Amino acid sequence: MHAASRDAFGPHLRAFTRLQRRARVARMRTVFTLFVVSCAMCLAGCSHSRKFELRGQIVAVDRGRQELTIKHEDIRGFMPGMTMPFKVRDARLLEGREAGDLVKAMLVVENATAYLSSVERIGHAELDAPPPPPRADVLEPGQPVPDVRLTDEAGTSRMLSDRRGRIVAVTFTYTRCPMPDFCPRMDQQFKQVQGEILADPTMRDRIALLSVSFDPAFDTPQVLAAHAQQLGADPRVWHFVTGERDAIGAFASALGISIIRDGPSAAAVTHNLRTAVIASDGTLLTIFNGSEWTPADLLHALRQAH
Numbered sequence: 001m002h003a004a005s006r007d008a009f010g011p012h013l014r015a016f017t018r019l020q021r022r023a024r025v026a027r028m029r030t031v032f033t034l035f036v037v038s039c040a041m042c043l044a045g046c047s048h049s050r051k052f053e054l055r056g057q058i059v060a061v062d063r064g065r066q067e068l069t070i071k072h073e074d075i076r077g078f079m080p081g082m083t084m085p086f087k088v089r090d091a092r093l094l095e096g097r098e099a100g101d102l103v104k105a106m107l108v109v110e111n112a113t114a115y116l117s118s119v120e121r122i123g124h125a126e127l128d129a130p131p132p133p134p135r136a137d138v139l140e141p142g143q144p145v146p147d148v149r150l151t152d153e154a155g156t157s158r159m160l161s162d163r164r165g166r167i168v169a170v171t172f173t174y175t176r177c178p179m180p181d182f183c184p185r186m187d188q189q190f191k192q193v194q195g196e197i198l199a200d201p202t203m204r205d206r207i208a209l210l211s212v213s214f215d216p217a218f219d220t221p222q223v224l225a226a227h228a229q230q231l232g233a234d235p236r237v238w239h240f241v242t243g244e245r246d247a248i249g250a251f252a253s254a255l256g257i258s259i260i261r262d263g264p265s266a267a268a269v270t271h272n273l274r275t276a277v278i279a280s281d282g283t284l285l286t287i288f289n290g291s292e293w294t295p296a297d298l299l300h301a302l303r304q305a306h
Contacts, residue, residue, distance in 0.1 A: 049110045050078075050109045050110075051107065051108055051109075051117075052075045052076070052077065052078045052106075052107045052109065053075075053076075053104065053105075053107075054070070054072050054103075054104070054106070054107045054116070055073050055102075055103070055104050055105075056070045056071050056072030056073055056081075056102075056103065057070065057071050057072075057100065057101065057103070057125065057127070058070055058097060058098065058099055058100065058101045058102075058103060059071050059083055059099060060099055061094060061097050061098060061099060062085070063091070063094050065085075065087075066089070066094065067085045067087055067088070068085065068086050068088065068097065068103075068119065069083065069084065069085045069086075069270065070083070070084070070085075070086055070103065070105070072084075075107065078107075078109070079178040083270040084179065084182075084270045084271075085270070085272075086105075086107065086114070086115065087113075087116070087181070088115060088116045088119065089115050089117070093116065093118070093119045094119075096121070097119065097121065100124050100125060100127050101124050102121070102122050102123035102124060103119050103120060103121055104119075104120045104122050105118060105119045105120065106118045109179075109180060110180070113180055113181045114179050138253075138254065138255070139254050139255060139284045140284070141283075141285060141286055141287075142283055142284065143283060143284055144284075145160070145255070145276070145278050145282055145283065145284050146250070146251060146254050147160050147161045148160050148243060148247055148248070148250075148251040149243050149244070149247065150212070150241040150242070151221060151241060151242060151243055152221070152235075152239045152240065152241045153221055153228045153233075153235075153240045154221065154225065155221040160251075161282060163208055164281065164282055165206075165280050166206055166207060166208045166280060167206060167208070167277065167278065167279060167280055167285075167302055167306075168207075168208045168209075168278040169190075169193070169207070169208070169209050169210070169275065169276070169278075169302060170210045170212060170255070170275065170276045170277075170278060171186045171190065171210075171211055171212070171273075171274075171275040171276075172186075172211075172212050172252050172255075172257050172271065172273070172274065173186050173211050173212070174214060174215035174219060175213065175215070175219050175223055175224070175227045176215065176218060182271075182273060182291065185291050186273065186275070186291070187211070187231055189275075189291075189294075189295050190209050190238060191231055191232065191233075192295040193209065193295045193298050193299055193302075194209060194232075194233065194234060194237050194238045196295070196299055197209075197237050197299075197302075198234060198236070198237060203302065203303070204236065204237065207302055208237060208239070209237055210238075210239055210241055211238070211239070211241070212241055212242065212248065212251070213242040213248075214242075214249065214252055214257075214259055215242070216242040216243060216244070216245050216248065217245070219240075219242050224240040227240060228240045255274055255276045256272075256274045256287060256289075257271060257274050258271060258272050259271045272290070273289070273291050274287055274289055274290075275287065275288040275293065275298065276288075277298070277301050277302065279305055280305070285301065285305050288301075
């Protein structure tokens with residue numbers, strides 16, 4: 001094109017270029033807007049919060065812990081009927097509630113927690129049997145921890161006392177536990193603690209973590225091995241173990257664990273949470289109650305132990 005022609009068309013070319021730039025910017029804005037909208041839709045659609053209707057009978061009310069223990073029917077799509085405690089975030093949901101109340105509730109299950117968002121009283125009936133009283137013979141710090149035979153995920157059977165010389169942290173779980181703030185939380189707590197132990201040469205050879213299953217009929221060594229592998233449990237530090245049911249029950253009871261089996265199914269079990277630290281001489285150092293403790297809390301106790 002001759003210079004005169006370029007000069008003649010110059011204003012038009014510059015205008016056309018400006019239009020191209022504006023169109024490109026508009027396209028980019030549109031793409032960005034669609035990207036933001038799609039991200040928002042993904043976040044909304046990928047939420048891990050699930051809701052389930054629950055029907056059952058209140059067995060106990062613990063206002064201090066904002067907790068209802070409910071014997072419930074099967075929760076469709078989530079878990080079979082059993083008796084277990086449920087947290088409530090709004091303490092007002094406990095007002096007027098008492099053992100024996102028949103209720104309809106909404107169970108919200110999130111990544112690491114579960115709670116009741118509503119509790120509606122729909123009737124009342126006498127309880128089949130009163131809840132068992134708490135045991136009075138729970139060990140105190142400084143007392144020797146009773147020995148028990150434990151079989152790990154590799155099928156190796158040994159006594160708890162075989163670990164003398166090591167500081168041992170013990171928690172109680174079962175692999176079929178569906179509530180994210182019960183056994184699965186204990187698994188995740190121990191997983192974080194294991195990572196810190198493995199990274200610290202001064203702790204690695206003197207500390208052991210034991211996750212004890214009280215569901216031996218289902219939690220065979222093969223099941224425990226698969227569970228341990230899924231969690232990345234390193235056998236240098238962390239073992240999943242079980243044993244003869246009555247022996248495990250007595251051992252758990254001495255550490256303050258209450259296990260209520262609601263019928264013949266091992267899945268129909270109610271239990272509390274306790275995590276114990278046992279000194280290298282086999283005596284009890286301390287116990288963390290519930291699931292509110294943090295990995296930092298347990299690590300501090302392990303580092304102070306001897």
